[in-house]
Amino acid sequence: MSEEVKVARLAALFKQTGEAHHQAFLQTDGADPEWPIWYSEYLQDRLTPFLAAPLTRSRLVFCLIETDDEHRAADPDAPWPEYYARRLLECLGPADEPAKDHLSLYYFDGCPFCVRVLRAIDALGIDVELRNIYADAGHLAALREVRGRTTVPVLRITSPDGDERWMPESADIVRYLQATYGQAAA
Ligand SMILES: N[C@@H](CCC(=O)N[C@@H](CS)C(=O)NCC(=O)O)C(=O)O
Numbered sequence: 001m002s003e004e005v006k007v008a009r010l011a012a013l014f015k016q017t018g019e020a021h022h023q024a025f026l027q028t029d030g031a032d033p034e035w036p037i038w039y040s041e042y043l044q045d046r047l048t049p050f051l052a053a054p055l056t057r058s059r060l061v062f063c064l065i066e067t068d069d070e071h072r073a074a075d076p077d078a079p080w081p082e083y084y085a086r087r088l089l090e091c092l093g094p095a096d097e098p099a100k101d102h103l104s105l106y107y108f109d110g111c112p113f114c115v116r117v118l119r120a121i122d123a124l125g126i127d128v129e130l131r132n133i134y135a136d137a138g139h140l141a142a143l144r145e146v147r148g149r150t151t152v153p154v155l156r157i158t159s160p161d162g163d164e165r166w167m168p169e170s171a172d173i174v175r176y177l178q179a180t181y182g183q184a185a186a
Contacts, residue, residue: 003089005125010050010085017042018081036064051092063091102158104129105173106143113170114153120174126181128155 021038022030032038040060047055067087071080105121105128107114121128133140133152144150146166155167155176167173 002125002127006050006089007082007085010047010089011079011081013043013046014081014084017046036061036068039064047092050089055092059092063088066091101160102129103127104131104156104158106131106133106139106154106156107152108132108134111152116170117153117155117173117177120177124177124181126177131156 017039020042021032021035024038025032037057040057044055044057044060047060064084067084070087071078071083075083103126105114105117107118107130109132118130131139133143133150140150143152143154147154147168151168153168153170153173155173157165157167167176
């Protein structure tokens with residue numbers, strides 16, 4: 001999941017949490033001095049897909065209090081769900097996540113097999129550098145040099161230590177992306 005997709009989904013979760021909290025505290029019109037405790041109970045399991053490691057409720061309470069203080073001090077007019085989403089990701093940190101492969105897709109506009117891969121990339125919300133072989137002669141030359149042909153789509157997978165793998169065939173690429181970055185792989 002890309003960082004921006006993560007922030008958008010997390011912001012939606014915060015909005016939902018705010019509405020559920022308001023519903024639970026209708027009698028006081030949402031006023032609840034212990035709101036971080038209520039929020040952390042509501043959020044604990046729902047946050048699991050966004051985080052690299054399991055989360056304790058006390059750590060979540062701490063992050064929520066810090067986030068709220070900072071939001072009030074720094075930018076009280078900024079939409080709070082998005083502010084909370086970004087700040088909480090920093091506080092809870094994706095730091096434990098393993099280093100990621102860099103993905104580049106060699107493609108060209110109007111290629112139906114490429115569209116199949118591009119749709120899978122969109123659906124998974126992953127970061128892939130798009131290399132249009134007819135918009136950049138360097139990309140075309142690199143593809144021809146490595147593969148000995150210019151058929152696309154081809155996914156180049158570069159590991160953090162620099163190892164490269166070039167994967168042709170749209171169906172294989174889609175299967176690989178879904179297995180590696182899909183919900184089931186998380
Ligand atoms: N079986 C391949 C077919 C790929 C294919 O036919 N790509 C066409 C464009 S849609 C292509 O690159 N043609 C030009 C060439 O082969 O040099 C796949 O599913 O990826």
